Amino acid sequence: MELDDHAEDLASDLGVDKEEVKSDLQNLVEYSVPVDEAKQSLRRKYGDGSSGGGATPSAKDVAEITPDDSNVTVTSTVLTAGKRSIRYQGSDHVIVEGRLADETGVIDYTAWEDFGLSPGDTITAGNAGVREWDGEPELNLGESTSLSFEEESLDVPYEIGGDAQLADLQTGDRAVTVEVTVVECERRTIDGRDGETEIKSGVFGDESGRLPFTNWEPAPEIEEGNSIRIENAYVQEFRGVPEVNVSEFSTVSDLDRAIDVGSAASTMGVGDAVRTGGIYDVELVGNVIAVRDGSGLIQRCPECYRVIQKGQCRTHGDVDGIDDLRVKAILDDGTGTVTAVLDDELTEQVYGGTLEDALEQAREAMDQAVVADAIRERIVGREYRVRGHLSVDEYGANLDAEIFEESADDPAARATDFLAEVDA
Numbered sequence: 480m481e482l483d484d485h486a487e488d489l490a491s492d493l494g495v496d497k498e499e500v501k502s503d504l505q506n507l508v509e510y511s512v513p514v515d516e517a518k519q520s521l522r523r524k525y526g527d528g529s530s531g532g533g534a535t536p537s538a539k540d541v542a543e544i545t546p547d548d549s550n551v552t553v554t555s556t557v558l559t560a561g562k563r564s565i566r567y568q569g570s571d572h573v574i575v576e577g578r579l580a581d582e583t584g585v586i587d588y589t590a591w592e593d594f595g596l597s598p599g600d601t602i603t604a605g606n607a608g609v610r611e612w613d614g615e616p617e618l619n620l621g622e623s624t625s626l627s628f629e630e631e632s633l634d635v636p637y638e639i640g641g642d643a644q645l646a647d648l649q650t651g652d653r654a655v656t657v658e659v660t661v662v663e664c665e666r667r668t669i670d671g672r673d674g675e676t677e678i679k680s681g682v683f684g685d686e687s688g689r690l691p692f693t694n695w696e697p698a699p700e701i702e703e704g705n706s707i708r709i710e711n712a713y714v715q716e717f718r719g720v721p722e723v724n725v726s727e728f729s730t731v732s733d734l735d736r737a738i739d740v741g742s743a744a745s746t747m748g749v750g751d752a753v754r755t756g757g758i759y760d761v762e763l764v765g766n767v768i769a770v771r772d773g774s775g776l777i778q779r780c781p782e783c784y785r786v787i788q789k790g791q792c793r794t795h796g797d798v799d800g801i802d803d804l805r806v807k808a809i810l811d812d813g814t815g816t817v818t819a820v821l822d823d824e825l826t827e828q829v830y831g832g833t834l835e836d837a838l839e840q841a842r843e844a845m846d847q848a849v850v851a852d853a854i855r856e857r858i859v860g861r862e863y864r865v866r867g868h869l870s871v872d873e874y875g876a877n878l879d880a881e882i883f884e885e886s887a888d889d890p891a892a893r894a895t896d897f898l899a900e901v902d903a
Contacts (some may be wrong), residue, residue, distance in 0.1 A: 485514060489521060513619045515550070515608025516591055536606050542583035544618075546611035553618070554603045555579040555586075556633045559641040560596040561654025561711035562728040566672060573728075576713075577654040579618065580635045587653070588618040594626045598639050601629040613651060641710075646687035646745075650721045652714040657723065659683040660738040664703040683723055684740030689760050692723040698731040706734040719757035719870020719877075744866050750814030752869055753876045762866045763878065764886055765812035767819075767858045774806045775830075775851030776837045804834055806854055810865060810878070817876040819865045825883050830854050862886040 486501035500521060507517035536550040544551055559577035566572070575590040577598075588607075590596060604626050608619035620626060641655040648655060664681035671678075679694035679701050700707050710730040714721050725731065744762040752761055773786060778800025780792035786805075792798050806821035806829060827833055830853060832840075841847040866882035 482508065482514075485518060489518060513589070513591075513608060513610045513621075515610060515619050515623075516621050519621060519623050540583040541579065541581045541586045544586060544609060544616045546609065546614075546616045548609040548616065550606050550608055551618075552603065552605045553579070553581070553586075553607060554601070554629065554633070555581045556635045556637075556639065557596050557598055557600040557602060558585070558635075558637055558639050559598055559654035560590075561641070561713065563653070563713060563726055564728070577641070580637045581633055582635060585637060586616060586618055587612065587651070588620060590620040592620065592622060592624070594620065598641075599632075601632045603627050603629060644687040645683060645685050645690045645723075648690065648714050648721050648723065650714055650716040652721075655712050655714065655723075656708070656710045657683070657685065657712060658706070658708045658734060658738055659685045660706045660740050661701055661703050662689060662740060664701060666697060685738050686741050688741055688745065690721055690723055691717060691759065692725060693717075694725040696725075696727040698725065698729075700731045700733050701725070706736065706738040708732050708734055716757070718868075719872060720759040720868055721757075748814040749810065749812045749817050753815050753817060753871055755869075755871075757870045759868050760866070761869050761878075762864065762882075763810060763812065763817065763819075763869075764862065764864050764888075765810040765817075766860065766862050767808045768811045768816075768860075769809045770851060770855045770859060771807040771809060771818060774808075775804070775826075775854055776841055776847040777803050777805050779803050802834060802838060804830065804837060804850075806858075808858060808863075810863065815876075817869065817878050819863075819867070819878045819880050819883065821880050821883055825880055826854070829858055829883065831857070862888065 482504060483501065486497055486504050490497035490500045503521055504517055508514060536552050538552040541553060541555060556579065557577065558580050560575055561577055562573055562575055564571050564573050575593065575596055577588060579586050579588050604618065604620055604624055607624050608621060609616050610619055643655050643657060645657060645659065662682040662684040664679055666677065666679050668675050668677050677697060679697045681692060682689050683692050694701050709725055712729050713724050715724055716722065744760045745758065746762045749763050749765055752758060752763060778787050779785065780787050780795055780798050781801050782795045782798065783792065785792060787798060787800050790797060790800060804823045804826040806826045808819045808821065810817050810819050821829065823834065830837065830850065837850045840849055862885065864884050864886050865878060865880050867878045867880040869876060869878045
């Protein structure tokens with residue numbers, strides 16, 4: 480249902496001007512208030528304390544709930560429940576979020592009131608709001624929701640609790656529990672919503688792989704090399720990949736055993752990797768078919784370190800650029816293409832010289848493009864194994880490379896094997 484339709488229904492129920500209601504509704508939604516909660520707020524504002532002005536919400540199985548539903552009644556088991564603080568309408572609000580399940584399926588929920596939910600509880604939520612999140616329905620349990628705890632539990636085919644391995648985590652997961660080793664960790668100060676805020680960030684690892692993390696209330700247990708257990712973390716997207724977020728409501732404790740970090744990255748075809756929408760620590764193999772413009776000798780802004788053009792930074796305007804090296808190589812394996820981005824160290828390796836060597840070559844030729852041309856001659860047409868972090872957005876697929884090595888596979892032997900399969 481479009482916002483205009485919600486406003487029209489409200490105006491009709493409440494007997495007030497539609498444009499006034501629509502303006503109020505728009506303001507609330509822009510502050511990330513779910514539509515159902517925003518409508519209830521406006522009903523209270525205009526003097527109608529009813530739950531919706533319509534028929535009693537029908538009881539549904541989880542699998543039957545769709546984003547087109549407005550309100551439903553559902554009986555389900557609480558799989559996970561974790562607290563988090565969010566900000567809307569200028570103030571902080573503590574919510575509880577996680578997943579519910581019955582015999583038919585699983586659904587995410589957000590509780591805007593403290594109902595005392597715990598994993599394993601079986602509940603009936605009456606007049607639960609439904610909103611769409613990432614194309615899927617999500618339940619909103621708010622002031623207008625009647626919630627009761629059932630004595631008889633459901634037999635659900637899903638694990639209760641949020642235990643997970645890093646490789647299984649996806650953007651949007653909430654109330655997860657992981658046991659990890661802190662592979663990398665740094666403490667830094669950022670400009671947060673309340674001014675300067677000190678956080679920790681880095682990389683977690685377990686047997687299944689690695690993921691970046693942010694610790695918003697620095698925990699003493701999160702230090703490089705420590706093996707820890709984290710309860711009630713949530714997962715958000717950062718630079719196109721899932722990131723573990725540890726909040727003030729998370730519980731962090733030391734483990735009395737070491738968590739081994741897997742050394743192997745996921746090996747995928749380029750097409751499959753791109754279709755994931757972003758993956759941290761993946762290995763791709765393909766041929767370099769081109770080196771894109773903006774490679775070789777470049778200049779960066781001294782303030783934000785973005786690449787500048789003709790002395791102009793998009794954010795800081797006229798600046799004296801810092802010289803640097805970079806390669807943007809297009810990798811193709813027949814199933815898709817991706818741009819592998821090499822930092823200065825990897826670029827020096829494929830260039831066969833240092834930044835000073837590149838600057839000298841550019842001075843002699845009076846053209847900095849010669850550096851990129853030299854790199855093209857070295858790598859285009861060759862097959863490489865590239866390991867790094869893949870992000871996919873409206874601008875395409877980019878792999879921030881950590882390893883860029885010429886493949887040891889014999890292409891002639893591989894072609895012979897392929898022809899043998901075809902003949903067979």
